[in-house]
Amino acid sequence: xxxxxxxxxxxxxxxxxxxxxxxxxxxxxxxxxxxxxxxxxxxxxxxxxxxxxxxxxxxxxxxxxxxxxxxxxxxxxxxxxxxxxxxxxxxxxxxxxxxxxxxxxxxxxxxxxxxxxxxxxxxxxxxxxxxxxxxxxxxxxxxxxxxxxxxxxxxxxxxxxxxxxxxxxxxxxxxxxxxxxxxxxxxxxxxxxxxxxxxxxxxxxxxxxxxxxxxxxxxxxxxxxxxxxxxxxxxxxxxxxxxxxx
Amino acid sequence: xxxxxxxxxxxxxxxxxxxxxxxxxxxxxxxxxxxxxxxxxxxxxxxxxxxxxxxxxxxxxxxxxxxxxxxxxxxxxxxxxxxxxxxxxxxxxxxxxxxxxxxxxxxxxxxxxxxxxxxxxxxxxxxxxxxxxxxxxxxxxxxxxxxxxxxxxxxxxxxxxxxxxxxxxxxxxxxxxxxxxxxxxxxxxxxxxxxxxxxxxxxxxxxxxxxxxxxxxxxxxxxxxxxxxxxxxxxxxxxxxxxxxxxxxxxxxxxxxxxxxxxxxxxxxxxxxxxxxxxxxxxxxxxxxxxxxxxxxxxxxxxxxxxxxxxxxxxxxxxxxxxxxxxxxxxxxxxxxxxxxxxxxxxxxxxxxxxxxxxxxxxxxxxxxxxxxxxxxxxxxxxxxxxxxxxxxxxxxxxxxxxxxxxxxxxxxxxxxxxxxxxxxxxxxxxxxxxxxxxxxxxxxxxxxxxxxxxxxxxxxxxxxxxxxxxxxxxxxxxxxxxxxxxxxxxxxxxxxxxxxxxxxxxxxxxxxxxxxxxxxxxx
Numbered sequence: 001x002x003x004x005x006x007x008x009x010x011x012x013x014x015x016x017x018x019x020x021x022x023x024x025x026x027x028x029x030x031x032x033x034x035x036x037x038x039x040x041x042x043x044x045x046x047x048x049x050x051x052x053x054x055x056x057x058x059x060x061x062x063x064x065x066x067x068x069x070x071x072x073x074x075x076x077x078x079x080x081x082x083x084x085x086x087x088x089x090x091x092x093x094x095x096x097x098x099x100x101x102x103x104x105x106x107x108x109x110x111x112x113x114x115x116x117x118x119x120x121x122x123x124x125x126x127x128x129x130x131x132x133x134x135x136x137x138x139x140x141x142x143x144x145x146x147x148x149x150x151x152x153x154x155x156x157x158x159x160x161x162x163x164x165x166x167x168x169x170x171x172x173x174x175x176x177x178x179x180x181x182x183x184x185x186x187x188x189x190x191x192x193x194x195x196x197x198x199x200x201x202x203x204x205x206x207x208x209x210x211x212x213x214x215x216x217x218x219x220x221x222x223x224x225x226x227x228x229x230x231x232x233x234x235x236x237x238x239x240x241x242x243x244x245x246x
Numbered sequence: 247x248x249x250x251x252x253x254x255x256x257x258x259x260x261x262x263x264x265x266x267x268x269x270x271x272x273x274x275x276x277x278x279x280x281x282x283x284x285x286x287x288x289x290x291x292x293x294x295x296x297x298x299x300x301x302x303x304x305x306x307x308x309x310x311x312x313x314x315x316x317x318x319x320x321x322x323x324x325x326x327x328x329x330x331x332x333x334x335x336x337x338x339x340x341x342x343x344x345x346x347x348x349x350x351x352x353x354x355x356x357x358x359x360x361x362x363x364x365x366x367x368x369x370x371x372x373x374x375x376x377x378x379x380x381x382x383x384x385x386x387x388x389x390x391x392x393x394x395x396x397x398x399x400x401x402x403x404x405x406x407x408x409x410x411x412x413x414x415x416x417x418x419x420x421x422x423x424x425x426x427x428x429x430x431x432x433x434x435x436x437x438x439x440x441x442x443x444x445x446x447x448x449x450x451x452x453x454x455x456x457x458x459x460x461x462x463x464x465x466x467x468x469x470x471x472x473x474x475x476x477x478x479x480x481x482x483x484x485x486x487x488x489x490x491x492x493x494x495x496x497x498x499x500x501x502x503x504x505x506x507x508x509x510x511x512x513x514x515x516x517x518x519x520x521x522x523x524x525x526x527x528x529x530x531x532x533x534x535x536x537x538x539x540x541x542x543x544x545x546x547x548x549x550x551x552x553x554x555x556x557x558x559x560x561x562x563x564x565x566x567x568x569x570x571x572x573x574x575x576x577x578x579x580x581x582x583x584x585x586x587x588x589x590x591x592x593x594x595x596x597x598x599x600x601x602x603x604x605x606x607x608x609x610x611x612x613x614x615x616x617x618x619x620x621x622x623x624x625x626x627x628x629x630x631x632x633x634x635x636x637x638x639x640x641x642x643x644x645x646x647x648x649x650x651x652x653x654x655x656x657x658x659x660x661x662x663x664x665x666x667x668x669x670x671x672x673x674x675x676x677x678x679x680x681x682x683x684x685x686x687x688x689x690x691x692x693x694x695x696x697x698x699x700x701x702x703x704x705x706x707x708x709x710x711x712x713x714x715x716x717x718x719x720x721x722x723x724x725x726x727x728x729x730x731x732x733x734x735x736x737x738x739x740x741x742x743x744x745x746x747x748x749x750x751x752x753x754x755x756x757x758x759x760x761x762x763x764x765x766x767x768x769x770x
Contacts, residue, residue, distance in 0.1 A: 030323030030340050049375035074408035076368075076376045078322035081408060118340055219374070 001114040002246055004121050005139035009155045011126035014145045014178035016043040017212050017222075019123035021235040022143070022242070024221035027080035031118040034072065034081045036110075038092075038135070039125040042085035048075045049219050050084045058088035061109070062095045068109055069116070077221075081117075093130045102130060107138035128162055136168050141246060144199075145178040145206070148190035160198040169198065174245055176202040176238060179212075200245060204237035247431035248317035250421070252400040257425055258382045261402070262367065264424045265380075265417075269369045272376070276365040279383070282390075283360065283435050284309075284328075286352035287484060287493065289446040294348045296320065297435050300328060300356075311344055315433050317381075317405040320344065330354060331490070351545060353490035358438045359388040362398075369413055377410040378417055387438035396441035401434055451477050451496040453503070453663045459618025464604050466617035467507065467514045470664050472600045474504045479593060485534075486581045491541035494534060494580075501530045506660045511624055513612035519599060520610075526592050533583045539700070540573035546697065553728045554721060561717040562725075568708055619762070621665035626760040628658040633753075636744045641737075645695050648740075652688040655681060669759050677755060684743040687736055694733035698726045 006019040019035055026033040037044035042052030054061060054071045061071060072081045096102045110120060124135050136142065144159070146152040156175060163169055175196070181187050206212070209231040211222060218225045222232045252258055265271060281301035285291045291298050292314065299310045305326045312319045321344055329335050330353050332346035345354075362385040368376040381403040388395040402421075406414040422428055439446050455473060457466050477500040484493030505527040508520045547566055551559050583589060608614045635651045659681050666674045705722050708714040746752055 028324075030321055032321060032340070049371075049373040051373065072408055074410065078319060 001117050002119055002140045003138050004141055004143050005124055005135045006143045007124040008144050009126060009128055009159055013147050016123055018145050019121050020044055020047045021222050022239055023080055023121045024223060025239045026119045027077055032079045033119045034117045035121045036083040037085035037123050039085055039123055040087055040089040044123040045084040047215055047219055048082050050082050052085040054084055054086045058086045058092055059095050096130045103133050103137050106134040136171055141172040141174055144173060144175040147179050148177045148187040156196050173199045174202055174242055175199045176204055178206040179208045180205045181208045202241045204234055204241055206231055206234045247315045248404045249433050250402040250429035251432050252429055255400055258400050261424050272368040272370055274366045276363050279362055279364045281360045282356040283358040284354040285357055286349055287355060288449045290348040292446045317403045352492055356390040361386050377407050377413040379405040387441055389442045394442045398437055455667055457617055457667050459668050461617045463514045463615045463617045463620045464613035467511055468600045471504055474500045475596055482584055486584045488577045494538055498534050501527050503660050506657050510657055510661055513610045516609040537576040537580045540569055540576055543569050544573055550725050554724055558721050561721040564714050564718045618668050621668055622760045623762050625661045628661055629756045632658050633748050636748055649692055652692055655685050680746045687739050687743045691733055691736035694729040698729040701726050
């Protein structure tokens with residue numbers, strides 16, 4: 001089981017679209033895949049048409065009183081399951097803080113699933129918190145989508161500094177650009193160079209495309225309604241590069 | 247159980263009508279299906295409680311691995327080609343790991359061809375999410391060889407979605423309400439197998455004869471020979487077609503056992519007949535030997551590669567090509583022999599003798615002896631021979647002497663296995679496993695020696711055939727060195743293994759089970 005965390009300090013950079021589309025592609029090649037929607041907003045759950053609610057709430061789950069196994073929901077796709085979001089996740093920091101070894105809690109919860117899944121994709125909420133530190137300690141790699149702007153590069157530097165300061169430099173940071181508009185000069189200029197130390201830049205980038213936005217209308221992964229679109233192909237290339245990096 | 251067979255063609259129509267009243271449905275148009283149930287000759291996936299289904303054609307095959315009786319897949323993959331062996335799938339292919347541990351070196355055979363029509367209906371919840379998948383199928387099955395076919399009727403396949411199992415319960419109660427009875431729960435694999443007279447999981451090359459110690463030896467021996475003949479016969483077609491190397495292997499083992507039985511338990515079958523068939527079985531061993539040799543080297547090949555340092559591995563490829571081309575040639579020759587009149591008549595004649603009446607009056611000296619008596623005496627004698635030969639072996643004994651010991655051990659093992667039902671299972675099991683331990687060590691010793699020798703012979707042959715690069719010969723030299731090193735290791739373990747049989751405790755166990763009772767009045 002490999003755990004990928006789709007993460008960025010900033011919100012609105014295409015994290016959920018990345019998590020959902022990568023998961024769908026992984027499942028498509030036959031790997032049993034689980035998406036864990038950690039964001040209380042529940043966008044990934046929405047895309048899979050699953051109610052953002054877990055039995056007993058997030059607190060019991062984090063405390064280990066309920067096995068993750070019981071909370072998993074099958075999606076409409078083969079080999080692909082979802083652990084839905086829950087509104088109570090907004091207090092997850094507090095609950096984690098009360099646990100023993102608070103930064104390793106998520107990893108401990110995930111371990112029993114290692115026989116059932118080949119890939120786990122964590123769709124993480126933005127900001128740096130105890131939740132994100134848990135995610136960093138659980139993940140085999142961080143997949144970081146970013147909009148090609150100066151500010152994005154700055155938040156990436158913040159992430160690397162955080163990892164460095166918490167003895168987490170060993171976690172590979174795989175960064176790529178999403179929502180790229182090739183008509184914008186700034187985007188092209190930022191694309192040309194990603195000069196952040198400690199980051200492995202991926203060559204694939206996701207173009208800004210209405211098809212990606214349509215995911216909210218279709219409530220389904222991109223490749224189910226726009227296969228062969230530029231964005232769908234870009235996610236495939238992204239997956240290849242991530243697998244090579246793993 | 248997620249599968250049900252409808253008893254009438256009206257049932258699915260009634261069910262669908264009622265479902266439309268109660269649930270929110272998404273109905274996909276009916277379409278034709280074509281596929282297979284795949285498993286090894288000895289049904290290893292079935293034996294592990296799983297079913298591998300394939301659907302598709304050309305360069306699109308959808309493979310579904312699922313538990314027997316369940317429509318919730320363990321894994322679903324799309325592949326451009328149907329794998330024949332687990333090893334045909336790419337190294338990281340998740341399906342390879344799933345099925346490889348069960349299949350090992352056995353090929354996947356298209357046991358059952360399925361065709362028919364399917365209508366997929368999804369029950370949706372208020373979010374528009376599928377919470378239960380329902381397939382209504384009309385199926386027809388045909389055996390893999392195309393000889394038999396059968397109508398399987400109308401089926402209901404219910405694939406529950408994880409976390410939404412309550413919808414399955416709701417549908418099941420609706421089903422009973424509509425049909426006014428519970429339909430027959432049955433996996434279509436089992437229905438198809440029954441309709442085509444297939445018996446999943448029945449084949450085993452292992453010996454399992456239930457004997458009565460008072461049974462006349464001739465009857466018992468003929469029964470064992472008949473069992474061995476059946477194993478031999480069922481493997482002929484697969485060995486001729488070279489589906490995988492185990493067919494020929496099992497065929498050869500059954501032949502060797504039969505020959506060993508005729509040799510070791512003398513005077514039970516009429517001597518003239520026994521001699522004739524011993525020769526006939528020796529001929530079968532001879533004609534099957536060259537192909538088996540090539541199979542052995544091809545099976546050993548992945549291990550050879552691993553034993554070499556990474557940079558040298560690619561140099562070995564010409565050896566694999568050499569083995570493949572010679573294996574194909576030998577296998578073609580073998581197919582002709584196994585299809586020959588001589589071979590077919592041999593099996594027919596042997597069967598008619600074994601199924602014929604017992605000799606009345608007996609035509610051989612030991613024929614009327616109770617098998618319990620005869621078996622113990624033969625096993626005890628062979629055990630003493632193994633001890634004698636083993637004790638004569640020292641650190642410098644030639645390989646040929648170890649080979650003789652191995653042959654005797656094999657004979658002893660066969661004897662015990664033929665007659666094991668005459669003895670307490672646990673005690674006899676313990677002795678067989680000690681014997682196996684010794685045989686493994688002797689086998690490792692001899693295999694390494696033979697392979698080292700044979701690889702040198704192949705190297706010469708490859709040079710004679712021309713075009714072999716020197717790097718390949720160097721890599722083969724490294725293999726030979728490694729084999730000789732492993733041979734020396736095996737020799738070191740030999741004394742320990744042998745002492746488990748030869749020691750006082752081992753001897754007592756053998757004596758207690760097999761030694762004939764001392765005649766009255768004899769000294770203890």
